Amino acid sequence: MSDRISAVLFDLDGTLLRIEVEAFFPDYFSRLASHLAGYIPPPEFTPRLMKATHAMINDRDPFRTNREVFMEDFFAGLDHSQETLLPVFDAFYRDEFPKLSTHATPAEGAREAVEAVMAQGRRVVVATAPVFPRAAIDERLRWAGLQDVAFALVTSYENMHFCKPHPEYYDEIARQLGCRPSECLMVGNDVEEDLAAADAGMLTFLAGPEIIHRGKRPMAPHYRGTLEDLSALLESLG
DSSP states (O other): OOOOOOEEEEOOBTTTEEEOHHHHHHHHHHHHHHHTTTTSOHHHHHHHHHHHHHHHHHOOOTTSOHHHHHHHHHTTTOSSOHHHHHHHHHHHHHHTGGGGGGGEEEOTTHHHHHHHHHHTTOEEEEOOOTTSOHHHHHHHHHHTTOTTOOOSEEOOTTTOSOOTTOHHHHHHHHHHHTSOGGGEEEEESBHHHHGGGGGGTOEEEEEOSSOBOOSSSOOOOSEEEOHHHHHHHHHHHO
C-alpha cells in the first residue's frame, strides 16, 4: 500500500503565480543593477549576480545554505563588504521589488487549490526555487494573493542547502517536514525542475496550462491536469 499524501508541494512561478518572464527578469535585473550602481558598475553587476546564482544552483554541499554559497561567490574580489551592501539589497527588496508586480497575476484556481488541500488536513509547502531571499518570495506570494496562508514551509535561499532540480532539494523538504518523500506530492509546471521530485521518491503532478519543457527530461509525471483537478485527485489517493 502506498503512503497517504500528507504534504503537497507547490511551485510558485508559473504554477501559483503567472509571471511574464520575458518582461519580469530584464526589469528585475535593470532595477537591481541601478539600485547598486553606487557600489558596483551596472555592466559588472549582472554577470556577477548570475555567476553567484549559478554557483548556488550547482552547489551540493549539505553544510552550506544557498545564501552562504551565494554570498561567498558574489562578494569574492569585490571592494565592498557584506556589511556595507546587504542593507542596500534589503532596501531594494523592500522598496523596489514590489514595483515588479505589474508583470504578475494570480494563477487561476491557485488559492482555491491551496485551501482545498489544507481542508483535507494536508500540509502545504511553497517549493519555489530557493535562489531568492525570503523577502522576495513573500512579496511574490502577495502578488499571488496567498500572503495570509499558513504554509508549513516556504523554501528560500536562507533555509535550503540545495536547489532544483537536484533530488537533495526535495529530500531536504521532506526532512524539514518530518515525513517520507513518498508522502509528498509535488505540483508544478516545469518538467525539468518540478518532476525531478520523482528522483527523491515523491509523486508528481504536472500542472497546466503553462508547461515548461526544455527537452532534458521525459514529460512523464505521475499525474497531469490543472489546479482545479488537484483536490479530487488527492481525495482519490486517500
